[in-house]
Amino acid sequence: MDNKENVLWDGGERVLWREQSSAAAGHNVLFARLAAEQPMPASLDRLAHELALKDELDSAWAVRPLRLVRENGQVSLAFEDPGGEPLARLLGTPLEIGYFLELAIGIAAALGKLHQRGLVHKDLKPAHILVHCADGQPRLTGFGLASRLPRERQAPEAPETIAGTLAYMAPEQTGRMNRSIDSRSDLYALGVTFYQMLTGVLPFSATDAMEWVHCHIARTPLPPSARVEAVPAVISRIVMKLLAKTAEERYQTAAGVEHDLRRCLADWQRQRHIDDFTLDEHGTPDRLMIPEKLYGREREVETLVSTFTRIVETGVPELVLVSGYSGIGKSSVVNELHKILVPPRGLFASGKFDQYKRDI
Incomplete structure (x- = not known):
């Protein structure tokens, strides 16, 4: 970088900097450059995806991307510079x-x-x-x-x-x-x-x-x-x-x-004081948001959770079968285990989390 570049943030994966223009060159430009000499394809895809969104981003509230720049074997994304x-x-x-x-x-x-x-x-x-x-x-x-x-x-x-x-x-x-x-x-x-x-x-x-x-x-x-x-x-x-x-x-x-x-x-x-009030009285969603909470299956979910916790704590394997007609919601019940699988919820309260991490 030369003395016309000002690093704003180094996030490890990519570096954000402001390239200061001369009076004749016009406005400053922001650049986000991938830090790795040989960046992963996923990192390159993210830059390309960000550029693809430019027409959906408004410069009044977003830093709008302008173009991809390939120079000296490195890839950068140029942005409008709002200052700051x-x-x-x-x-x-x-x-x-x-x-x-x-x-x-x-x-x-x-x-x-x-x-x-x-x-x-x-x-x-x-x-x-x-x-x-x-x-x-x-x-x-x-x-x-x-x-x-x-x-x-x-x-x-x-x-x-x-x-x-x-x-x-x-x-x-x-x-x-x-x-x-x-x-x-x-x-x-x-x-x-x-x-x-x-x-x-x-x-x-x-x-x-x-x-x-x-x-x-x-x-x-x-x-x-x-x-x-x-x-x-x-x-x-x-x-x-x-x-x-x-x-x-x-x-x-x-x-x-x-x-x-x-x-x-x-x-x-x-x-210099804030009076108490009820929160989110004006937060009505502008679209239908259907709750994803599972209703009416508390007993079945608790059986799965308690069984899983018991297996982890004792080391004794068990077999649990979930049965029912097609479409009755068996997968939804089983998927409730996702939130406690890594690590098991039974270990949260018992203080065994660190031991669990070492064991796996």
Whole structure:
């Protein structure tokens, strides 16, 4: 890189930098370059996919891709430059509440615009959010995994191979919740991002991929207000609602999040205090969202779960048969085991998780 290049973020897989133009050359341009000399085909596919979305992305809320650039054996994706810097560069210590609310409102609004276009980001995180842009509005980027499907399933895979960023990944994206990925999966990642903005740390810490999966599907994080006393209780509740394990218990839309944050900011600016109120009263989805909860099969599911837990704890094999007419829902019952297979739920409470990881 020469002295006209300014690295904004090095994420390991790819590097984001701003190439500063001379007065004669015109506007600055952002580039995302794959760091590996011989990148994996999947990494190249993500750049191409992001470029293919350019006509569906609005420069008012997204960093729009322009073209692929191949130079000196390396592949980069060029973007319009709205100015600003990745949110990730601001994190590490708790943000002041008023400042947090101003940033969070803009981020929620941008995410809402993305969802209105029928897109699900699937990799929302601070490194993929530009703040302090020239017009003061945040921009989203990092659309290499974005989906045009309103709902899709993640197949159970080894945690190390799941596409996305595990620290910000919704439980259903791990493939172990028997639940579909939709726009509310992005809201979980938004909750992780807000948690980090408010506290300076992630809601969970883990040492490997499997432990990240365990955290998202089984552990409840300490509320932000319990970590940082200055965080108002209402804002803490907003974040914890975003971090709900099932999508039905989260905010249903980014617009609902934005509305509640704006109410918080109005109270904060007026009285340096936020009055309590009912969350997500204005979060009615703009499309039909059919709940994926399994009803009327609690006894059968509990039999499978208790049997599986007993096998893991005793080491004695057992055979369980699930029978019934075709179409009665046998697969749905069995699929409820996904959320506890890695690692078994029985080990969560017993404190044997670390031993389980060593054994496998």
